[in-house]
Amino acid sequence: MAAYAALVSVMHIIDTLEKHPTPPISIDKTQVESLTQNVTFLQGFLDGYISSVVAHGHEADPLECHIADAVYAVEDVIESQIVLQIRKRSTVVEDNDFFHDLHKVIDEMNLITKEVKKIAVETQLQQKPTIAVLTTSSTVKENMMVGFEEVFLEVLDKLTGDHLKRQIIPIVGMGGIG
Structure with missing residues (x-):
């Protein structure tokens, strides 16, 4: 949780x-883009990540700690x-040390993102047989949305697309229908 909160904060x-x-400082556009891509990817990963360490005990997950430490940096x-x-009380000044x-720290985030991508691919390969079994089960078929495929895909695209600006996506319907 700390890693996700740190990602949101940055x-x-x-x-x-x-x-x-x-702005009190200026950040290079390529650095902003790299940070945004890394943070967005890591947030998406952590959304579905279930730590095997946390499931078996009360220890902190090393991967989440590594992500949080990099984001704190x-x-x-x-x-x-x-x-x-602010202390200099001057206008924005280029600072090579800052760059x-x-x-x-962006390089560290890139390394973590590569590590997480490997984990995601391994997890996905391990889960493929499970997914095939689940799609044939009757509970999955009962809970599928029928007749609104276009609307479903549109909402899915809005929620998971690479939009850099925040959007408000209203989802309305009769109360209690899920």
Whole structure:
């Protein structure tokens, strides 16, 4: 949970800096894109991730801890630069140290993302036989949405698409129908 919360927090910081009329710091566009892609991917992964460590005990999952530590490092670099600029009470100044520090933490995020992608592929390969068995079960057939495939695909695309800006997606219907 801490990793997911950290990912949400760093995305909030990036969004705030991008939307601020006079941001206290400037971040290179490629760095912002790389961070956004990594954070979005890791959030999606953690949404469906079930740790085998947590399922068997009360220990923290090493992968989640690794993700959280990397994201905290990103936050620290960005927030330290913001504090530095505020203390200087100056306009936005290019800072090569900030660029390199941010580059280091982004590289760490890239490594974690590669590691997570390997885990996701391995998990998916292990679950394929299970999925085939589940699709033939009668409970899956009973709970499938019928007659609204286009609407379902449209909503699914809106929820899982690579939209950089936040959207409000109203889903309405009779209360109690699921």
